[in-house]
């Protein structure tokens with residue numbers, strides 16, 4: 001079995017060669033982005049088996065995505081080519097150092113990936129992992145994509161553990177449209193990642209991680225990310241479910257209610273894009289390895305630090321032995 005299958009749209013990404021407004025930047029460097037494939041690439045780079053399921057255009061950018069993601073060691077054999085729709089691309093500007101304000105220009109409407117549906121992706125390949133990692137971005141792409149997420153998160157015997165990163169991207173939703181959908185999908189998942197800021201933006205939740213947990217009591221593991229401060233993990237305060245999924249969810253040390261806070265690392269931020277994906281990948285890696293819950297958060301922070309300190313969306317994860325030593329520093 002594959003450890004983690006990640007399903008979602010990836011894009012060729014254009015990073016600015018200098019600071020400034022989109023209107024002024026004269027040239028861009030090609031890179032790749034895509035929240036879910038970022039997770040798959042980092043996990044594969046760290047020695048886990050990972051598969052990316054998606055659709056790309058039958059074009060050069062599609063070739064580039066498949067080749068680059070494949071080169072991380074991710075299984076890309078279930079990625080389908082769409083002869084009629086292009087691969088999505090996006091451009092962004094460098095963030096303002098003080099505020100991280102940056103511009104993003106997506107060219108993804110009508111992309112090959114936006115045509116993902118239960119009929120156009122390889123469903124058995126998507127369901128074959130121990131963990132299926134999904135994100136709220138996919139739900140925003142089209143009605144077909146939302147239908148696919150509903151199909152994949154529906155209860156069914158032998159369903160993989162569903163990991164869901166809310167990834168609220170307001171520019172992909174019409175005003176207020178995403179709130180109910182993102183809540184529905186998060187409630188159907190086993191492991192949920194959400195930023196405090198996203199929870200406020202999408203659902204109007206203020207009042208900290210506990211208020212987010214009150215809105216989302218269902219997931220066995222809920223991670224509320226508090227930006228540069230840190231993250232709080234809520235584990236279910238109930239008996240583990242049967243079998244491997246239960247063991248992975250609750251691990252040896254069950255998180256005490258009401259939540260375990262672990263501070264983030266202090267780093268010189270180059271670009272925040274991709275940090276959430278790196279956090280999810282680090283957390284999932286530690287979860288797959290059965291590490292105690294505080295260490296899962298520490299691995300999340302260590303992997304996020306790697307992404308925060310590079311300009312691209314995707315970073316190389318820290319070496320496992322090194323990260324393990326750092327994650328164990330306070331002895332918990």
Ligand code: KDG
Nearest residue numbers: 033034035137273274277313
């Ligand atoms: O999390 C990083 C992603 O936002 C980036 O790689 C692009 O997938 C992307 C998106 O839809 O914004």
